[in-house]
Amino acid sequence: MQNDFTQNQNNFQEEIELKKSLSSALARKIDLLAKLYGEKKITLDEISLILGLDKSEVSLIFSRKGLMKKKRIFVGGGAGFIGSNFIYHMLEKYPHYEIINYDVLTYAANIENLREAEKSPNYSFVKGDIADYEKLEEIAKEGIDAIVNFAAETAVGRSVHGKAADFIHSNVVGTHTLLEIVKNYKIPKFVQISTDEVYGTVGLDEDRTFFEDSSFLPNVPYAAAKAGGDLMCRAYFNTYKVPVIVTHCSNNYGPYQHPEKLIPYFIFRAMNNQSLPIHGDGRHIRDWIYVRDHCEAIDLILHKGVLGEVYNISADSERPTLEIAKIILELIGKPHSLVNHVPDRPGNDRRYSISAGKIAKELGWNPSNTFEDAMPKTIQWYQHNIDWVEKIREKDQDFTNYI
Numbered sequence: 001m002q003n004d005f006t007q008n009q010n011n012f013q014e015e016i017e018l019k020k021s022l023s024s025a026l027a028r029k030i031d032l033l034a035k036l037y038g039e040k041k042i043t044l045d046e047i048s049l050i051l052g053l054d055k056s057e058v059s060l061i062f063s064r065k066g067l068m069k070k071k072r073i074f075v076g077g078g079a080g081f082i083g084s085n086f087i088y089h090m091l092e093k094y095p096h097y098e099i100i101n102y103d104v105l106t107y108a109a110n111i112e113n114l115r116e117a118e119k120s121p122n123y124s125f126v127k128g129d130i131a132d133y134e135k136l137e138e139i140a141k142e143g144i145d146a147i148v149n150f151a152a153e154t155a156v157g158r159s160v161h162g163k164a165a166d167f168i169h170s171n172v173v174g175t176h177t178l179l180e181i182v183k184n185y186k187i188p189k190f191v192q193i194s195t196d197e198v199y200g201t202v203g204l205d206e207d208r209t210f211f212e213d214s215s216f217l218p219n220v221p222y223a224a225a226k227a228g229g230d231l232m233c234r235a236y237f238n239t240y241k242v243p244v245i246v247t248h249c250s251n252n253y254g255p256y257q258h259p260e261k262l263i264p265y266f267i268f269r270a271m272n273n274q275s276l277p278i279h280g281d282g283r284h285i286r287d288w289i290y291v292r293d294h295c296e297a298i299d300l301i302l303h304k305g306v307l308g309e310v311y312n313i314s315a316d317s318e319r320p321t322l323e324i325a326k327i328i329l330e331l332i333g334k335p336h337s338l339v340n341h342v343p344d345r346p347g348n349d350r351r352y353s354i355s356a357g358k359i360a361k362e363l364g365w366n367p368s369n370t371f372e373d374a375m376p377k378t379i380q381w382y383q384h385n386i387d388w389v390e391k392i393r394e395k396d397q398d399f400t401n402y403i
């Protein structure tokens with residue numbers, strides 16, 4: 001007769017045997033799926049459905065087993081707002097990709113943003129200027145599968161009241177230097193991140209929106225410099241078949257945005273019971289997108305976008321600045337009386353409006369976050385990261401001069 005101990009031991013043994021046979025069946029299944037994936041007979045989405053695993057988990061298993069090629073992605077300007085968010089998106093979703101963050105670290109950069117990323121063996125940082133051909137060559141020589149370029153001077157106020165020459169350096173000369181590297185080192189893909197501001201303004205009473213083939217009519221030095229870089233991309237595709245794709249996105253908001261930009265600036269002022277300066281009548285309309293939705297769109301363009309094409313990216317969420325100020329005040333629990341109208345900025349565009357119909361139709365992209373959900377979580381992020389903002393304010397005391 002078996003006692004309890006022997007019975008438990010037998011059960012345990014059976015359990016181990018069962019696990020062993022299950023895991024070898026699973027290993028065989030994974031190998032078979034990997035083979036089909038290699039032959040392009042099945043997609044990563046289908047595999048993750050079959051295995052009941054997340055796509056990033058499947059990628060990790062495949063790369064650990066040496067079944068998936070490691071890709072080297074060069075991210076220009078990754079220490080800035082959107083670049084930092086994009087790096088986190090990529091490390092989370094493609095744990096087998098190598099990400100090189102290349103940034104010259106202007107006042108707008110914050111390497112602190114990447115502290116978590118630094119823990120990943122697949123992330124590295126190189127300090128350098130995108131207009132420095134020799135420095136770029138050092139990386140290109142080791143092989144790059146794709147460039148995603150966020151590096152740019154981006155603050156409209158600084159381009160109006162500060163040095164427009166800096167904007168020409170990074171946004172035009174820098175983009176041109178990257179194009180030369182892509183051409184000379186035969187890099188397979190270059191995604192240039194640009195803005196809806198290149199199309200210029202729409203009147204408040206006009207029923208008009210900009211499409212990918214609309215003319216460029218920039219009104220401020222920032223937008224003109226971005227347009228210059230974008231046109232250089234077009235010319236390099238047509239002249240040399242450089243594999244470039246350009247994106248035009250609307251205004252982003254979310255974590256890691258420099259507090260000189262409208263939404264974080266308003267959040268801080270409201271938290272500190274300071275007035276929220278509104279240019280002119282506050283009826284200027286901007287189209288707001290949560291930064292992680294923008295990153296998702298870039299990821300899709302990087303993997304599935306058609307070379308030589310241009311894609312507009314927008315969450316179709318146009319709102320007047322005055323409304324943004326009031327929403328922030330309400331969400332933080334502060335009175336509307338903190339709104340303070342100040343003289344308008346020269347060249348301030350009335351309204352930006354782009355259609356994201358092409359990326360939705362051709363690549364199946366749609367934003368996942370609504371303004372109503374993403375704005376409260378953005379405010380919470382800044383409320384929980386006061387130190388992050390205070391450090392920037394200590395480093396760059398005069399940023400409010402350019403708002």
Ligand SMILES: NC(=O)c1ccc[n+]([C@@H]2O[C@H](COP(=O)([O-])OP(=O)(O)OC[C@H]3O[C@@H](n4cnc5c(N)ncnc54)[C@H](O)[C@@H]3O)[C@@H](O)[C@H]2O)c1
Pocket residue numbers: 076077078079080081082083102103104105106107108109110128129130131149150151152153154155169170174193194195196226248249250251252253258
């Ligand atoms: N923020 C938005 O709402 C928005 C909307 C649409 C498009 N964009 C575009 O997205 C890109 C990123 O915007 P962001 O808001 O993250 O900007 P950001 O100002 O937060 O970051 C820009 C980064 O580029 C780096 N940089 C600048 N010049 C450089 C150079 N010459 N060499 C290397 N690095 C350089 C800076 O150090 C900084 O880290 C820009 O090209 C911008 O035009 C931004």
